[in-house]
Ligand SMILES: NC(=O)c1ccc[n+]([C@@H]2O[C@H](COP(=O)([O-])OP(=O)(O)OC[C@H]3O[C@@H](n4cnc5c(N)ncnc54)[C@H](O)[C@@H]3O)[C@@H](O)[C@H]2O)c1
């Protein structure tokens with residue numbers, strides 16, 4: 001297959017490396033918007049800025065800079081991957097709107113509201129952005145628990161190819177399934193996108209709780225209740241409940257909330273250390289989508305009448321309305337409702353210990 005990966009951040013580079021090493025013998029082009037970055041990567045055979053220490057295989061073609069050059073290469077592709085953050089999805093899909101080969105995006109997040117004055121002021125999920133700017137595309141998402149560094153090193157990983165169109169799912173499987181990377185199809189694109197976006201918000205919360213030494217019990221409570229609020233939002237948006245028990249739901253939530261390679265978890269840890277949000281974001285050097293998605297997730301939940309208490313606390317923290325210790329107290333100190341064993345009330349003593 002001929003595969004173009006647009007976006008040479010950590011994840012686009014890792015997947016391009018993985019596809020180029022695939023025994024199926026794909027022809028892979030990795031395209032960076034920064035021409036100088038592309039040249040440096042081609043010279044040194046390393047993405048020193050976003051994925052240092054991983055040699056780029058000889059088979060991987062690195063290109064960049066001129067969008068015209070990219071658009072010349074596009075007609076020869078069998079599969080196009082948009083590897084930008086959510087912030088780059090809208091313009092990139094608009095550029096590709098006439099393309100008729102399968103397209104997959106990798107970003108995990110909800111877009112911030114474009115125009116707060118509009119009649120429907122909510123930010124969108126990736127597939128909703130596509131429906132708006134490029135409705136005729138054959139498209140879907142590649143998601144699931146996957147740190148770029150591990151995929152690039154060839155460590156075993158399982159992903160989800162989500163699309164309502166079976167041939168798009170198949171193209172994503174054909175492009176990336178291999179000896180160390182398993183790719184499973186799922187038609188529930190909404191569920192996969194909700195899982196991928198909300199876990200980033202929840203990872204900020206677990207990073208914060210871990211940074212304040214609340215302990216492993218609190219972390220497990222946050223993950224469990226976080227999964228419950230993710231599934232509530234997903235259900236209200238039309239997702240299937242079982243998606244949240246799979247790789248792109250529970251799987252990605254556990255990885256991101258507990259794995260120290262996570263940039264979102266790192267934001268929570270840095271805030272707990274006393275850094276400001278700006279300092280935390282700057283020091284990452286990579287995108288942490290939860291920072292940009294949290295408000296939209298909450299807006300959509302409120303609009304649908306869905307309760308998302310952990311997301312509420314993360315938004316209040318990011319907006320500076322709560323200090324880290326106050327956010328954690330708010331997270332853990334909710335009134336128990338219904339079945340109290342299932343509620344955060346079980347963790348009250350952790351707050352008292354603060
Ligand atoms: N890194 C991972 O392990 C991983 C795994 C799965 C999914 N993702 C998701 O993939 C997406 C990309 O993550 P990443 O790790 O590659 O990020 P990164 O921070 O490593 O790199 C971001 C890349 O996007 C480019 N970029 C930034 N803003 C842009 C814009 N507005 N338009 C176009 N390009 C832009 C940058 O130049 C850079 O090449 C995110 O949504 C992330 O949640 C990342």
Ligand SMILES: O=P(O)(O)OC[C@H](O)CO
Nearest residue numbers: 144145146261262263264
């Ligand atoms: O580093 P994070 O927090 O952006 O998470 C990366 C991946 O989404 C994990 O699946």
